[in-house]
Amino acid sequence: MASFSPLVLSIAATSFVTFQCLFHFVSPCISARFCPGYRRLSPKHTVEWNSRTVSTFHALIVGLFCLYILLFDDAVNEDPVWGDPSLVKINVAITCGYLLSDxxxxxxxxRAIGDKFFVIHHLxxxxAYYYVLSIGMLPYFANFRLVAELSTPCVNQRWFFEVLGYPKKSLPNMVNGIAMTLSFFLVRIAVMPMYYSRMYAVYGTEPFYRVTFGGRCAWMGPSFCLDIMNVMWMHKMARGCISVLRSPGKVKVEKLQNGKVH
Incomplete structure (x- = not known):
């Protein structure tokens, strides 16, 4: 029967505790010190601010680790179904700790950040990650999906600007909006051909048939559903970005003082 290694459990537990500490202690302390507007937020917005700060930190750590694995982990790249999943397991364990914490x-x-969609997404x-951590199957594809996290920081930054009162036509908001659209396209849309070409290449092979039925369902079903949503979100995001760029008016650089835009 498949089981989790002590190392995987330790990493997941450490990740869980770390992200809880970031939410309750680190984010409030740093945010209050370096962003005056943080102190003026409502309790609801304060909770979401800390949650998004943790989300950004997780996205950067896991996303950059994903890129390293894709570029330098030959075992996973050569055998995407059953290659040595050691590094991928570490990355996925970190993510599982974050998901449980979140x-x-x-x-x-x-009442502040409750969302049924996120609960369903996390579950x-x-x-899906259960099969990677317990059996070690599909390490390449599990790692590849996590690359999408690199678009998260810009999405969170958009919310930070909005709650702090930055106008949509402010220079920081404009720059972040363009970066958000480009990063979302690069790590969620442009990579689809590569992802599905690898899926097609292994489909029907002997390694593929060694994957359990539950593993195939956890691999293929969510992949198709998530990418359909990604295309819809990309369309909406691109329209919004083009609309702002085409709208009349000069882009101004606002200065944030005491939590208000002047």
Whole structure:
């Protein structure tokens, strides 16, 4: 019967505790010190601010680790179904710790950040990652999906600007909006041909048939559903970006003082 190694459990537990500490202690302390507007936020926005700060930190750590694995982990790249999953397991364990931490926060602060979609998303991701962490199957594809996290920092930054009162036509908002659209396209849309070409290449092979039925469902079903949503989000994001760039008016650089834009 498949089981989790002590190393995987230790990394996931450490990740969980670390992200809880970042939410409750590190983010409030740093945000209050370096962003005067943080102190003026409502309790609801304060909770979401800390949650998004943690989300950004997780996205950068995991996303950059993903790129390293894609570029330098020959075992996974040569055998995407059953290659040595050691590094991928570390990355996925970090993500599982984050997902569990985030679900706990969502449930505890439901009135502030409660969202059924995120709960379903987290549970589906944990189900899929179970097969990677316990059996070691599909390491390439599990790692590849996590590259999408690199678009998260810009998405969170958009919310930070909005809650702090930056106008949509402000220079920081414009620059971040363009970066958000480009990063979303690069790590979620442009990579689709590469991802599905590898999936097609292994489909029907002997390594593919060694994957359990549950593993195939956790691999293919969520991949198709998520990418359909990614295309829809990309279309909406691109329209919004083009609309702002074409709208009349000069782009101004606002200075944030005491939590207000002047």
């Amino acid at each position: 679900m706990l926060l969502i449930c505890y602060y439901w 589906a991701a944990l189900y």
